[in-house]
Amino acid sequence: MLQGWLASLLLVLVVSFSQPVHASKEMTQQEVERWLQSPVVLQKVDDFLLLVEQDDTDGLKFALNRLALPQQEVVRFLLLKHIEDNERILSPKMAIFVQGQKSLPPTYTMLERGDGYEFSIPAFNYPAISARLIKRWNSDQKTLEFILQAESEQLVLRDWLSEGSDYERKIREAY
Numbered sequence: 001m002l003q004g005w006l007a008s009l010l011l012v013l014v015v016s017f018s019q020p021v022h023a024s025k026e027m028t029q030q031e032v033e034r035w036l037q038s039p040v041v042l043q044k045v046d047d048f049l050l051l052v053e054q055d056d057t058d059g060l061k062f063a064l065n066r067l068a069l070p071q072q073e074v075v076r077f078l079l080l081k082h083i084e085d086n087e088r089i090l091s092p093k094m095a096i097f098v099q100g101q102k103s104l105p106p107t108y109t110m111l112e113r114g115d116g117y118e119f120s121i122p123a124f125n126y127p128a129i130s131a132r133l134i135k136r137w138n139s140d141q142k143t144l145e146f147i148l149q150a151e152s153e154q155l156v157l158r159d160w161l162s163e164g165s166d167y168e169r170k171i172r173e174a175y
Contacts, residue, residue: 024106024107024108024109024120025107025108025109026108026109026110026111026120027108027109027110027123028110029110031123032108032110032123032124035070035071035074035124036074036078038071038074040071041071041074041075041078042078044067044071044075045075045078045079045082047063048060048063048064048075048079049079049082051063052079052083052088052094055091055093055094057093057094057096057097060097061097064076069107070108073106073107073108073123073124073126074124076101076104076124076126077124077125077126077129080098080101080126080129080130080133081129083098083133084129084132084133089140090133090137095133095134095137098130098133098134098137099130099134101126101127101130102127102130102131102134103127104126104127105127106122106123106124106125106126106127108122108123108124109121109122109123110122110123146160
């Protein structure tokens with residue numbers, strides 16, 4: 001009986017004094033710029049790019065998770081930005097890694113002020129970059145599939161032209 005009461009008290013104390021995991025921390029624009037230009041962070045990004053080239057997603061996940069939180073988010077952001085800016089082709093394994101980054105909520109936010117408005121935006125918006133990378137990867141996969149079917153003479157053009165969403169069909173018709 002006493003053990004149950006103590007366990008309940010301990011649980012209440014832990015819950016009341018702990019900060020929620022999804023709570024965001026605010027940064028100023030200057031702090032964000034300092035993090036983005038930090039030599040230590042840039043060196044980590046270069047190190048992690050080697051893991052990307054080697055297609056070592058397990059090593060990449062492990063190395064990212066070992067970093068302290070502000071540095072972890074900045075490195076994740078810069079790594080994905082570098083992959084996007086250099087239009088690196090993603091392997092299926094790396095595409096799964098990038099897809100996983102899309103579901104991680106950013107911890108740090110920045111206050112954006114304008115003419116009569118104010119809102120918080122992610123300081124390091126890596127989910128948006130990973131969403132764009134996955135969208136490009138899916139498009140590349142469809143193109144590759146089309147080419148392979150055409151080269152092997154297995155492409156049924158009528159079926160290909162009628163499949164997909166209305167938007168995809170309109171895009172194909174425009175070209």
